[in-house]
Amino acid sequence: MGWQVTSFIYGGQPYAAADLEEYRSLARTLHDTASDWRSASVAWSTSALQLAQQRFSVALCTTLASGRPYSASIGHVTLPYETLIARCAEHARNCQSIANRLTDMAMLLIRAHSLYAESESWMTRMINELLQGVSGIEPKYTAAGGAALAGSGMLFGSLYEGRFNPIWGLTSSAGAHEGLMSGLGAFVGGVNPIEGITRTDEVNRAAERIAAICAPLDGMRQGNVLDVVEVTTPVDVVRSSSSVSQSLENLRRLAEERLGKVDLGSGLDYATIAIQKYRKADGSVSWLVTIPGTDGQDDSPFGWPQNVELMSSDPARRMNADSARMVAESMRRAGIGANEPVALIGHSQGGIVAATIAADMASQYNIQHVVTAGSPVANHPIPSSTWVTSIEMEDELVAALDGASNPTTDNWLTVHGYATKTGATSLGDIDENGSCMPGNTLSSWERGYHGAEVKDAPEHKEITHWLKYHQAAYQNATDLGSSAVIAHEQHFQNVIDGELEETRYFRGRMMHDGITIAPSDRQISPKMLGN
DSSP, rough: EEEEEEEEESSSOOOHHHHHHHHHHHHHHHHHHHHHHHHHHHHHHHHHHHHHHHTTTTTHHHHHHOOOOOSSTTTTBBHHHHHHHHHHHHHHHHHHHHHHHHHHHHHHHHHTTTTTHHHHHHHHHHHHHHHHHHHHHHHHHHHHHHHHHHHHHHHHHHHHHHHHTTHHHHHHTGGHHHHHHHHHHHHHOOOOOOOOGGOOOOHHHHHHHHHHHHHHHHHHHHHHHHEEEEOOOOOSSSSSSSHHHHHHHHHHHHHHHHHSSOOOOOOOOOSSEEEEEEEOTTTEEEEEEOOOOOOOOTOTTTTHHHHHHHHHHHHHHHHHHHHHHHHHHHHHHHHHOOOSSEEEEEEETHHHHHHHHHHHHHTSEEEEEEESOOOOOOSOOTTSSSEEEEHHHHSSSSTTTHHHOOOTTTTTTEEEEEEESSSSOOOOOOOOOOOOOSSSHHHHTTTTTTTTOOOOSSOOOOOOOOOOHHHHHHHHHHHOOOOOHHHHHHHHHHHHOOOEEEEEEEEEEEOOOOOSSTTSEEEEEEESOOO
């Protein structure tokens, strides 16, 4: 047993209205035809029941009850009931099988071409606003309802597994995460519930209020000086990439190596990012910045408090977050030119940093593409010229902390994944070279394109915030052949098209004023303790 991820696609390059209606018409036709086949299946099943009833209608007739055309009784003949009933049952199963295949085809068509994405996005927005409004009017009852929803899911999920597992609470309450977060954000941020209906940045305003108090305190606790140093390793941790999938794999390798989940022998540790330089055929260069997420170490710029600062509604506050400052300083040290194309890819806090730099350093760098995995970035003001590919899991919670759904614009595409149990056998181990790419057992067509396998997934339910789930989500979205996904993939590939010329790693540490640092070429960046 293992886990697979089924993906739905929102946003991206839209179809022409006529093409969209043609696809919808085809999906409806498939559904209607499937319904007809199900009706035929019911009819054949009914015929089998009627034959069985007729067979036993005369209780004392041994020939009729036997169901065989001829019996020992001379002169008695009957229909071959056993054969007829078996044939009817077989036809019923075949008709049901055809109906299921047609329904699967219709669903694949809907998922691949996002046929009802606008309606689903609108409905999600309405539910979020309703939950936010109820939260503002009756916060106690809303909290109790949310707790009951999570608690019931935790209970039934644990019973299903045969062991206590609180993660099921996230799954059962997943549909309410964004609405509840926006309601909480409105309460903390001082947003009137009625006013909140016309906006989606309640969480960001709340984060600014919290960061205004907590950021100076954290600066005193952790230190207000950022030390950024370039580090080297003989191990090819972040390798050459030519696609989003390969870049996600490199991001996972770097993230899990520094957290100790894999051991590649690189010597790289926490608060380390990678910057790659690609040389194009015409001699120009482009860049790819790989940014892992929160590591939570005491002296790390990628700690927990920095998440709140990055979510602030104030641009200055966002860029003043230690993790954003570290990445910005590393980009400066790497020598990225103002007009040179840059792609950023990040997981969790790393994705928020990527969105922050794309939004708040647009005048300093040519940020052409941002890829986020499990990052709450819906309200970051990323320029419309920058392409954004976001991958989010339904029940990971972290991606819903912004309290809003991502924009569904031409240049902003969101892959939304759902993890389900599957009978397929997972490989269970990461390869010797640290590879954890999905889809290495059953191929997509063998799964009916229902989902992509999550490699190294345990038997029990775990939090889907791990990058391997986002990798599987993107794999399934790619397998569907969505034109929107293809367009974003091609744009990302065009940004980093070329030969990998160098990969440089930068590590950050926080410290207090007055500490001497060697060697002397390390830059010490003091943090503003207030705005």
